[in-house]
Amino acid sequence: MIPFPEPTSPAGSRAEVFLRYLDYFRESTVAKVSAMAEPELRRSRLPSGWTPLELLKHLRHVELRWIEWGFQGRDVAEPWGDRHEDRWYVAPDETRADLVAALRAQGAHTTEVVTAHDLAEIGAPGPRWNGADPASLERVLFHLVQEYARHLGHLDVVAELAGGPTGE
Template sequence: MQQPPEQVPALLDGPTVNVCDVHELLLGYLEWYREALMRKLAGLSDDQLRTPVEPLGWAPLGLVQHLGWVERRWMRWGFAAEDVVAYPPGEDAAEWTVAAGTSTAEVMAAYQAEVTATNSLVGAATLSDRARLGGRFKTPDQAPSLGRILFHLLQEYARHVGQLDVARELIDGETGE
């Protein structure tokens, strides 16, 4: 029996089925995963956001902080060759651990600032544009195209949003789509 139209689930997530331009697809899916990240955090208390989930060993807010650093490394330091701090002091552990004196709002604002910077950089570029030299990439043969970098960001988000599904289920039993 066919469901009424308002109850038929979407066949695809991300950009609409009419989108076929690769640039638009990559940016559309990147935005979809950013929104999925926020959907999966919705409803968690500040304590739940900040408490490491066992046996995973990281807190949901730490994941947000990590993704902000990922965007910074790949887009600002990598693609744009900006002179920015690419890793926090303390490397990987510090990237995933929110300091006790850092508020949730500060972590979210820092993450959003990196998303805004990424959107600004990709708005003025084509997928074939190569990363500038001097930041993450020192020689032309090391410098990937924007398309390659965006694809990398997508796989980072896909993996981590999936991990957040597991964390959320362990925290309060909520499951994702």
């Protein structure tokens, strides 16, 4: 498990701080999902209806949408591939191992992009921005950190209800 990136831990740059938090939240999500019993992964314990595997897939697509489709301006075949009929979706043949591998690969790509660009650099124009001016890499990373933190908190509650690990 990656230790929590304490604010007092020295860092070489703001980019390093963002990457530490993203790595921590990503791996904490993986640890939570990995500790849950298989039947709980495809079961929802909340009125909203999402499952732990759906959340895992959603977070991978969040990074894809904001880094590749957004900041890099790449043509992404299925930027909303985590959704089906206006809700998160995981196909029956998608496994925990596959989804974890995809999330980690997306995280590695994010790290490559962040280390190759200045935080003040503005993203490429494209459909991700819905007609607005593209955001800086720093603003994209800040958004990703809040998205991970919020969803990891959701997963904490679901894991506890499922009899899995609690807290941080």
